Amino acid sequence: MSCIFCKIISGEIPSKKVYEDESVYAFYDIQPMAPVHVLIVPKTHIASVNEVTSENSAVIAHIYEVAAQLAKELGVAESGYRIVSNCGANAGQTVFHLHFHLLGGQPLKTDMC
Numbered sequence: 001m002s003c004i005f006c007k008i009i010s011g012e013i014p015s016k017k018v019y020e021d022e023s024v025y026a027f028y029d030i031q032p033m034a035p036v037h038v039l040i041v042p043k044t045h046i047a048s049v050n051e052v053t054s055e056n057s058a059v060i061a062h063i064y065e066v067a068a069q070l071a072k073e074l075g076v077a078e079s080g081y082r083i084v085s086n087c088g089a090n091a092g093q094t095v096f097h098l099h100f101h102l103l104g105g106q107p108l109k110t111d112m113c
Protein backbone atom coordinates (compact mmCIF):
# COMPACT_ATOMS: atom_id res chain seq x y z
CA MET A 1 0.00 0.00 0.00
CA SER A 2 1.63 3.24 -1.13
CA CYS A 3 -0.92 5.51 0.56
CA ILE A 4 0.84 8.10 2.74
CA PHE A 5 -2.01 8.28 5.28
CA CYS A 6 -2.12 4.47 5.60
CA LYS A 7 1.61 4.69 6.38
CA ILE A 8 0.96 7.41 8.98
CA ILE A 9 -1.77 5.28 10.59
CA SER A 10 0.56 2.25 10.73
CA GLY A 11 3.40 4.37 12.15
CA GLU A 12 5.66 3.80 9.14
CA ILE A 13 5.68 7.58 8.59
CA PRO A 14 5.82 9.77 11.73
CA SER A 15 3.02 12.18 12.61
CA LYS A 16 1.95 14.41 15.48
CA LYS A 17 -0.96 12.34 16.74
CA VAL A 18 -3.80 14.09 18.53
CA TYR A 19 -6.26 11.20 18.78
CA GLU A 20 -6.56 7.50 18.00
CA ASP A 21 -9.14 4.77 18.52
CA GLU A 22 -10.01 1.50 16.78
CA SER A 23 -11.38 3.15 13.64
CA VAL A 24 -10.11 6.74 13.55
CA TYR A 25 -6.73 8.51 13.60
CA ALA A 26 -6.15 12.27 13.91
CA PHE A 27 -2.91 14.22 13.52
CA TYR A 28 -1.62 17.75 12.88
CA ASP A 29 -1.38 18.82 9.25
CA ILE A 30 2.25 19.19 8.16
CA GLN A 31 1.46 22.51 6.40
CA PRO A 32 -1.05 24.19 8.72
CA MET A 33 -3.38 26.73 7.13
CA ALA A 34 -4.75 27.95 10.46
CA PRO A 35 -3.51 27.99 14.08
CA VAL A 36 -5.48 24.77 14.60
CA HIS A 37 -5.26 22.42 11.60
CA VAL A 38 -5.86 18.76 12.30
CA LEU A 39 -6.62 15.94 9.88
CA ILE A 40 -9.10 13.28 10.97
CA VAL A 41 -9.02 10.07 8.95
CA PRO A 42 -10.65 6.64 8.98
CA LYS A 43 -8.14 3.83 9.57
CA THR A 44 -9.76 1.94 6.72
CA HIS A 45 -8.51 3.10 3.34
CA ILE A 46 -11.33 4.99 1.61
CA ALA A 47 -9.99 7.11 -1.28
CA SER A 48 -12.47 10.00 -1.06
CA VAL A 49 -16.10 10.91 -0.44
CA ASN A 50 -16.76 9.28 -3.83
CA GLU A 51 -16.11 5.90 -2.21
CA VAL A 52 -18.45 6.34 0.78
CA THR A 53 -21.25 3.74 0.76
CA SER A 54 -23.81 2.28 3.15
CA GLU A 55 -21.16 -0.38 3.93
CA ASN A 56 -18.48 2.03 5.19
CA SER A 57 -20.31 5.22 6.18
CA ALA A 58 -20.60 4.52 9.92
CA VAL A 59 -17.04 5.72 10.44
CA ILE A 60 -17.99 9.13 9.02
CA ALA A 61 -20.51 9.70 11.81
CA HIS A 62 -17.85 8.61 14.28
CA ILE A 63 -15.35 11.05 12.74
CA TYR A 64 -17.80 13.89 13.47
CA GLU A 65 -18.09 12.72 17.09
CA VAL A 66 -14.29 12.79 17.30
CA ALA A 67 -14.24 16.23 15.63
CA ALA A 68 -16.60 17.63 18.25
CA GLN A 69 -14.44 16.21 21.05
CA LEU A 70 -11.19 17.48 19.50
CA ALA A 71 -12.67 20.93 18.89
CA LYS A 72 -13.32 21.17 22.64
CA GLU A 73 -9.87 19.84 23.55
CA LEU A 74 -8.10 22.16 21.08
CA GLY A 75 -10.03 25.18 22.36
CA VAL A 76 -11.99 26.09 19.21
CA ALA A 77 -15.44 24.72 20.03
CA GLU A 78 -16.73 28.08 21.24
CA SER A 79 -14.81 30.36 18.85
CA GLY A 80 -15.77 28.26 15.83
CA TYR A 81 -14.10 26.05 13.27
CA ARG A 82 -14.57 24.51 9.84
CA ILE A 83 -14.51 20.88 8.72
CA VAL A 84 -13.54 20.33 5.08
CA SER A 85 -13.14 17.24 2.93
CA ASN A 86 -11.78 17.91 -0.55
CA CYS A 87 -12.89 15.42 -3.20
CA GLY A 88 -11.13 15.19 -6.54
CA ALA A 89 -9.21 17.52 -8.82
CA ASN A 90 -11.42 20.60 -8.80
CA ALA A 91 -11.43 20.62 -5.00
CA GLY A 92 -7.65 20.25 -4.87
CA GLN A 93 -7.54 16.84 -3.19
CA THR A 94 -3.86 15.81 -3.00
CA VAL A 95 -4.00 12.76 -0.73
CA PHE A 96 -6.40 10.05 -1.84
CA HIS A 97 -7.21 8.67 1.60
CA LEU A 98 -10.43 10.24 2.90
CA HIS A 99 -9.66 12.96 5.43
CA PHE A 100 -11.43 15.79 7.19
CA HIS A 101 -9.55 19.02 7.83
CA LEU A 102 -10.50 20.61 11.19
CA LEU A 103 -9.53 24.29 10.90
CA GLY A 104 -9.84 27.02 13.50
CA GLY A 105 -8.09 29.30 15.95
CA GLN A 106 -8.67 32.45 13.88
CA PRO A 107 -11.49 33.94 11.79
CA LEU A 108 -11.62 31.84 8.61
CA LYS A 109 -12.31 33.21 5.13
CA THR A 110 -16.00 32.99 4.35
CA ASP A 111 -15.68 32.60 0.57
CA MET A 112 -16.04 28.88 0.19
CA CYS A 113 -14.98 28.59 -3.45
Ligand code: AMP
Residues within 6 Å of the ligand: 004, 013, 015, 028, 029, 030, 031, 032, 039, 085, 086, 092, 093, 094, 095, 096
Ligand atom coordinates in the same frame (compact mmCIF):
# COMPACT_ATOMS: atom_id res chain seq x y z
P1 AMP B 1 -5.99 17.64 0.61
O1 AMP B 1 -5.27 18.68 -0.22
O2 AMP B 1 -7.38 18.01 1.00
O3 AMP B 1 -5.91 16.26 -0.04
O4 AMP B 1 -5.22 17.58 1.98
C1 AMP B 1 -4.06 16.85 2.18
C2 AMP B 1 -3.38 17.43 3.39
O5 AMP B 1 -2.43 16.50 3.85
C3 AMP B 1 -2.61 18.74 3.11
O6 AMP B 1 -3.15 19.77 3.92
C4 AMP B 1 -1.18 18.38 3.49
O7 AMP B 1 -0.49 19.45 4.11
C5 AMP B 1 -1.37 17.21 4.42
N1 AMP B 1 -0.23 16.30 4.50
C6 AMP B 1 0.43 15.71 3.48
N2 AMP B 1 1.40 14.92 3.94
C7 AMP B 1 1.34 14.99 5.29
C8 AMP B 1 2.09 14.40 6.35
N3 AMP B 1 3.11 13.56 6.13
N4 AMP B 1 1.75 14.70 7.63
C9 AMP B 1 0.73 15.56 7.88
N5 AMP B 1 -0.02 16.13 6.94
C10 AMP B 1 0.28 15.87 5.65
Ligand code: ZN
Residues within 6 Å of the ligand: 003, 004, 005, 006, 007, 044, 045, 046, 096, 097
Ligand atom coordinates in the same frame (compact mmCIF):
# COMPACT_ATOMS: atom_id res chain seq x y z
ZN1 ZN C 1 -4.77 5.02 2.76
